[in-house]
Amino acid sequence: MYLSRMTLRGRVPTSYDEVAHWFKSRGFDRVVFLSGEGRGINYTGNGYEDGRYLALWIMSHISSIKYYVTIPFSQYGSKKLRDDPSEGFANSYWRDWIDGVLSVFDSNRLGFYWSYESCLQATPHDEANVTEEFIREMSRYIHNHNQEFIWIPATGSGSSVRGVSYLNDPDYDGILTIGGYFDYVFVQPNYYEYSKVDEEGNPHLPYTYEKLVEMVRWVYEELPKKIREHNPNAKTTVSIEMEADRAVLLGQCGHCADCEYKNNKCVQCNNEKCRERACQYVWAILEVYSEVFNRRPPIPPDRAIDTLFPDRAYYFGTDFTVIDKVRETCPEW
Structure with a gap:
């Protein structure tokens, strides 16, 4: 049994x-069905049965919105792959997981x-x-079944975020290499979550x-150009995550x-500053x-945002x- 964690007030x-x-x-x-890179999704070791079980559950519970189903990376309740x-x-x-989902x-x-x-x-x-080969073969398999393939890569890790200079370096940024195998890539800026960046030679900058x-x-x-330099046939839509x-x-x-x-637990937040930090995504765009x-x-802000990142x-x-x-604070978000 899977349970939604979503609430409203x-x-x-x-x-x-x-x-x-x-x-x-x-x-x-549209929505994405996911759970912590797979850590909240049933795991028996049988990919086909696990994928089929989730697909049957989704099909029997939700009929009113388009969706993407996750490909779980880690085992249930664990970081083990x-x-x-x-x-x-x-x-x-x-x-096998993909085959199980496609059976429904x-x-x-x-x-x-x-x-x-x-x-x-x-x-x-x-x-x-x-590896690139792994992603390429997965992408080809999914596309051969007339399904889309999407990715929302994080640019942050631990307590810091890699700076933009790192993101132009293929030794640190796999988006440049594998981004072209996805239909949509939504980059996580991770600005809301992290206060530091690591630039080459300058760690822990604000x-x-x-x-x-x-x-x-x-x-x-830059990113769309870099993706197409590596994969000239790429039709990837590149955007961001708010x-x-x-x-x-x-x-x-x-x-x-x-x-x-304190002790890895949140004890206090400046809620006004957090709202401002979320709104700054709009301002930056x-x-x-x-x-x-x-x-x-006077170009309406929402139209300007849709021009750069319609998806x-x-x-x-x-x-x-x-x-x-x-949205009460910054309606265009």
Whole structure:
């Protein structure tokens, strides 16, 4: 049995279609079924049966919104992997998982989401040994079944975020290498979560708003070019993820850079600063828009944002109140 963790102002939904309504009424047209890179998803060792079980559950519970189903990387409740990527895709747990999902017909399913978020994969620094060949074969298999393939890579790790200069280095940024095998790549700036960046030769620099603008500019201008340099046939849509969580709510704690932690537990947040940090994603996009098109308002901000990134991913924790609170502060979010 799988249970939704989504709530609205503390209220648990009466049905999964009510959750879908909460999404759609806020302008979302699709969702991703995921759980901590797979750590919250059933694992028996049989990829086909595990994938089929989740697909049947989704099909029988939700019928009113388009979705992507996750490809779980780690085992249930563990950081241990479900298989060894270095052994290849063809005989892996993950191919069996995909087959299990595909055995269940569901017209609402758009495709698959690769749950391993690290931007280090397919680089010399990836401890999981995910290779370009592995991703290429997985992508080909999914596309041969007329399904889409998406990825939301994190650019942050631990208590710091790699700076933009690292993201132009293929030794540290696998997005450049494997991004072209996905239909959509939504880069996580991780600005909301982290207060520091690591630039080459300058570790633990402040993750300033100016660095966020640099990140947005890189995602819009540089990353698509780099992906196509490596894979000229790539048709990847490159965009970003907008990020916030319950730390934007009065008296709540979360994973915001303006929160205080003790013993790895959040004890206090500056909720106003966290809301501002979430809104700065909008400001940064508008600033890059002004640079690119040499235009400033009266262009409506939402139209400018849609011009740069018409398709965006959103992370907002498990409480829809987060969306409402951020949009109350910055409506274009």
